[in-house]
Amino acid sequence: MSGYQMLDPSTLVVLITGATSGIGAATARRFVLAGAKVIATGRRADRLIALRDELGPNLLPLEVDVRDNEAFVAAIAGLPPAFAGINIVFANAGLALGLDPAHKASLKDWEDMVDTNIKGLLYTVRAVLPGMVERGAGHVVFTGSVAGDYAYPGGNAYGGTKAFVKQFALNLQADLLGTPVRVTNIEPGMVETEFSLVRFHGDAGKSDSVYNGVEALTGEDIAEQIFFCCTVPRHVNINSLQVFPVAQSFAGFKVAR
Known part of the structure; x- marks a missing residue:
């Protein structure tokens, strides 16, 4: 469309959780290289420092665990002025653990997924959202999953956490009606990152x-989709975006015989 004006990335301050690898790190690179300021959070300080050394002063490394609400709130409250006006939060931190059927699955794995994928996400949003509403500009982006829509053997608690993300995103949009804050749920299919290495406990x-x-x-594929969703004009909201590789599909029903 002639004259279509995307948002200027240099006006954006982006908070990314789970930025030490995979989608989070790729998204940090995409935004910083486009001119945005990025607050990159995670638990592995060495990786965050390496990311800052790679990308320069527009990336602020912030070692914090999203599962620790008090620490997360304090970290956000202590941001330097240049990074304090967050107008995009990418709640990306999450993990899958195990692929056993529910009657054999580790309860500890289930609890860890709930603590990170649900509670950590809630802590992230709650710490940042009031400021966005007050400033009159913001965008909440989630890393959901096709597992929140389609069941598969062994996906039990992980799929349940991503179904929560999907529904929370929709309810958040309902609450934010009348404000200029946008909400997007990105739902990837198979992405080759450290995801499976974590799921199989380092195997x-x-x-x-x-x-x-x-x-x-x-x-990088997913980072590009996130960047697009966040830079369309402010009157446009992409509610959800489901992305599969061409080699993957959800088709057919299994029957036990």
């Missing part, structure tokens, strides 16, 4: 087997 053989013979999505 590289099992992790590699997930991606063998498949051209999966990359963190």
